[in-house]
Amino acid sequence: MSEFNLTKQYIEETCSYEPDFFHQIRDSIIAAGINEMSIDADSAQLLRVLIKTAGVKKVLELGTLGGYSAILFASILPHDGHVTTIDNDIRYQPLSKGNAEKTGYKDKITFICNDGLKAMEALAAEGETFDFFFIDAAKNSYINYYEWALAMAKPGSLIVADNTLWKDEVPDPDKTSNPIRAMRRFNEYVGKDDRVDAIITTTGDGMTIARVK
Numbered sequence: 001m002s003e004f005n006l007t008k009q010y011i012e013e014t015c016s017y018e019p020d021f022f023h024q025i026r027d028s029i030i031a032a033g034i035n036e037m038s039i040d041a042d043s044a045q046l047l048r049v050l051i052k053t054a055g056v057k058k059v060l061e062l063g064t065l066g067g068y069s070a071i072l073f074a075s076i077l078p079h080d081g082h083v084t085t086i087d088n089d090i091r092y093q094p095l096s097k098g099n100a101e102k103t104g105y106k107d108k109i110t111f112i113c114n115d116g117l118k119a120m121e122a123l124a125a126e127g128e129t130f131d132f133f134f135i136d137a138a139k140n141s142y143i144n145y146y147e148w149a150l151a152m153a154k155p156g157s158l159i160v161a162d163n164t165l166w167k168d169e170v171p172d173p174d175k176t177s178n179p180i181r182a183m184r185r186f187n188e189y190v191g192k193d194d195r196v197d198a199i200i201t202t203t204g205d206g207m208t209i210a211r212v213k
């Protein structure tokens with residue numbers, strides 16, 4: 001086991017409590033024969049801390065899959081909080097909506113089935129704003145998702161993007177696959193952006209966190 005994986009295992013075992021119903025969401029995705037790509041338990045814990053600390057009420061998520069992270073957000077937000085989650089794959093809708101129903105969070109989540117960029121453009125045109133954005137969909141579109149998020153953000157809003165270290169391979173110049181190059185472009189773009197204060201964390205599969213100034 002690499003030093004990185006040992007550290008990750010230690011963090012998950014020591015400080016990443018995952019309630020039972022989140023295990024059940026993972027199981028439901030596997031049972032449906034879908035690639036289980038929900039966020040890791042340590043990422044869930046970081047998101048929980050960030051959302052509670054920032055007093056977030058409105059979340060916009062790119063990438064619903066089986067609803068793990070959308071339901072996580074709904075479970076953390078205050079009673080008047082709301083999650084809007086977007087996924088372009090209609091096959092995942094019954095699963096994510098079913099999981100939201102089973103866990104009692106259906107009324108706190110709006111599910112949009114559309115391409116992420118088209119859906120963001122429509123929300124922005126309606127004058128929607130959000131105080132937390134979670135980017136976890138098409139890797140090539142991360143910069144565009146980020147720009148739409150900025151258009152719907154307020155000072156203090158948080159924009160969090162997942163998989164930004166891609167199995168710890170993004171820093172390795174010998175790795176040149178599409179998602180790795182997309183994550184490099186995204187991290188460099190955010191790192192140079194003086195509209196935000198940003199950090200890349202090694203939590204989960206790497207998370208880039210930007211706070212709008």
Ligand SMILES: C[S@@+](CC[C@H](N)C(=O)[O-])C[C@H]1O[C@@H](n2cnc3c(N)ncnc32)[C@H](O)[C@@H]1O
Pocket residue numbers: 037038039062063064065066067068069070086087088089092114115116117136137138
């Ligand atoms: C890693 S999964 C999301 C996992 C989810 N955030 C969680 O942790 O529970 C990525 C999702 O992005 C969706 N996706 C991919 N390309 C997309 C696009 N262009 N627009 C919207 N969703 C897209 C996929 O269908 C998939 O369900």
